[in-house]
Amino acid sequence: MMSNFTDLDLGSTPIEKIKIGMKVGYxxxxxxxxxxxxxxISGDHNPVHVSDDYASKSRFNKRIAHGLMSASFFSALFGTKLPGPGCVYVAQNLRFKRPVxxxxxxxxxxxxxxxxxxxxxVFFSTDCYVKNKIVIAGEAEIYIP
Structure with missing residues (x-):
């Protein structure tokens, strides 16, 4: 699952050099x-994220991270690794599978x-894992100017 990441230098990768199956991780x-x-930053002060007392009574039994925090790591990948600086997000869908x-x-x-x-x-599968279990599954579309 986590092996065979493309080791790219910081810099935009031309679309002609991008190949199906290339992957990057963060x-x-x-x-x-x-x-x-x-x-x-987000204004989301939902007590399941910020209150130990509230979260302890939730179905999660303790505080959970915002799902979009983990999803934001895809932006780090696209903007710094593949395709790299200058690319623009066009679309992203997400399915939240497990709490973080x-x-x-x-x-x-x-x-x-x-x-x-x-x-x-360029189209990507976008997945987040914790302890080898998927917590977010999705797809993204990126434009390279």
Whole structure:
């Protein structure tokens, strides 16, 4: 699942050099500070994310990270690794499969599934994993100017 990442230097990859099956990854361990910062930036102060007391009574039994925090790691992959600087998000769909907790290490993986050279579009599967279990599944479309 996590092996065979493309090791790309920071810099835009020309669409002609992108191949189906190329994949890149990013990992980050979620902290209390991350959740508080994301709540501040997004305005999402849902108590399941920010209140230990509230979350302890939820179906999750403890605080969970915002789903869109983990999903935002795809932006890091696209903007810095593949295709790289200058690319533009066109579309993203997401299915949230499992919660992410404080202390979990999220591994975001983007894999090229198709390429439309004429329209300068690259399509990716976008998945996040925690402990080898999928927590987010999706697809993205990226434009390369």
């Amino acid at each position: 990992s980050q361990t979620i902290t209390d500070a991350d959740i508080k910062a994301f709540a501040g 907790y404080i202390g979990d290490t999220v591994i975001a993986v983007a894999k090229v599934t198709s390429i439309d050279i004429d329209k300068k579009r």
